[in-house]
Amino acid sequence: MAKMLIGTGITLVIVSILTGILHGDFWEFILFSVSGVSFAMILFGLSYLIRLKEEMLDVITIHHHYYRELHMTKRTCSNCSHEYDAIHNTCPQCGSKAKASV
Numbered sequence: 001m002a003k004m005l006i007g008t009g010i011t012l013v014i015v016s017i018l019t020g021i022l023h024g025d026f027w028e029f030i031l032f033s034v035s036g037v038s039f040a041m042i043l044f045g046l047s048y049l050i051r052l053k054e055e056m057l058d059v060i061t062i063h064h065h066y067y068r069e070l071h072m073t074k075r076t077c078s079n080c081s082h083e084y085d086a087i088h089n090t091c092p093q094c095g096s097k098a099k100a101s102v
């Protein structure tokens, strides 16, 4: 999607400059070029936002997997034998500090 927007933007710039040249008038050339580049900038900005969104989704997915793994790993308290998530450093039952993970 992001690459498609960049491709469309580049095509738009080329087409607008060519259209401006073909019209023969200097001010029409400027008008077509400026409007083409402006629309292309919007498309480039959108493609940047889409890439940013994809990167953020990747980070969230990685965090989600890490979080799930932490919750799937269990510890057993050496003091009261209570089983709890490895995300905690102390036993939620008796407050005893966790030693090595199980």
Ligand SMILES: [Zn+2]
Pocket (backbone or CB within 6 Å): 077, 078, 079, 080, 081, 082, 091, 092, 093, 094, 095, 096
């Ligand atoms: Zn405990």
